[in-house]
Amino acid sequence: MPQSFDLFFASSNQHKFSEAKKILDEFGINLGFFKCNLEEIQSDSLKEIAKHKATQAFDKLRKPVIVEDDGLFIESLNGFPGPYSSYVFKTIGNKGIINLVKQKRKAKFVSIISYHDKYSQISFESKVNGMISKKISGKDWGYDPIFIPSKFKKTFAQLENKNEISHRFKALKKFANWYLDN
Ligand code: ITT
Numbered sequence: 001m002p003q004s005f006d007l008f009f010a011s012s013n014q015h016k017f018s019e020a021k022k023i024l025d026e027f028g029i030n031l032g033f034f035k036c037n038l039e040e041i042q043s044d045s046l047k048e049i050a051k052h053k054a055t056q057a058f059d060k061l062r063k064p065v066i067v068e069d070d071g072l073f074i075e076s077l078n079g080f081p082g083p084y085s086s087y088v089f090k091t092i093g094n095k096g097i098i099n100l101v102k103q104k105r106k107a108k109f110v111s112i113i114s115y116h117d118k119y120s121q122i123s124f125e126s127k128v129n130g131m132i133s134k135k136i137s138g139k140d141w142g143y144d145p146i147f148i149p150s151k152f153k154k155t156f157a158q159l160e161n162k163n164e165i166s167h168r169f170k171a172l173k174k175f176a177n178w179y180l181d182n
Pocket of ligand 1: 012013016037071072085089141144156166168
């Protein structure tokens, strides 16, 4: 029997979907994967990028959908790579970031979740503060091997409980509370 989903997560990134699915399962929300490449507009605002991705995803799918836009903001680099995190990861990667960050290592990971259905569009934002590690440590996915959340000594890639403390978890929790209320 085909599975019925409450809503879909539109993304090209399997890691993001897998984490989001586990998180929303805990809220009793059954998330399906709509694997696709969404165009990212150039903007200083993650929220504007996420909203644009949500509109595109809904236009393609015509079903309730969420998208997520993330950014790693490094304080000593005036917030770089921020909204350009995806491009910077593909070009200079974690090694390049480590080479750029010398003394001041403070950073934050931000997540925007944008929901879109026939009637509405709404976005939720959350962040996790932390720092850029001195070396690449742990499992290879995105910036996880170089981001150490505050109050921890290990990178996201080394932590068992990333999914309980991450930017994604916090933004999805806000979304789930709204979704279940509506
Ligand atoms: P979409 O198709 O959903 O846009 P994406 O991989 O381009 O997928 P983003 O623009 O939201 O996703 O992410 C910006 C970059 O940050 C990208 O290189 C991601 O791999 C990385 N990233 C996002 N969340 C992450 C996380 O929890 N841990 C490590 N890296 C992450």
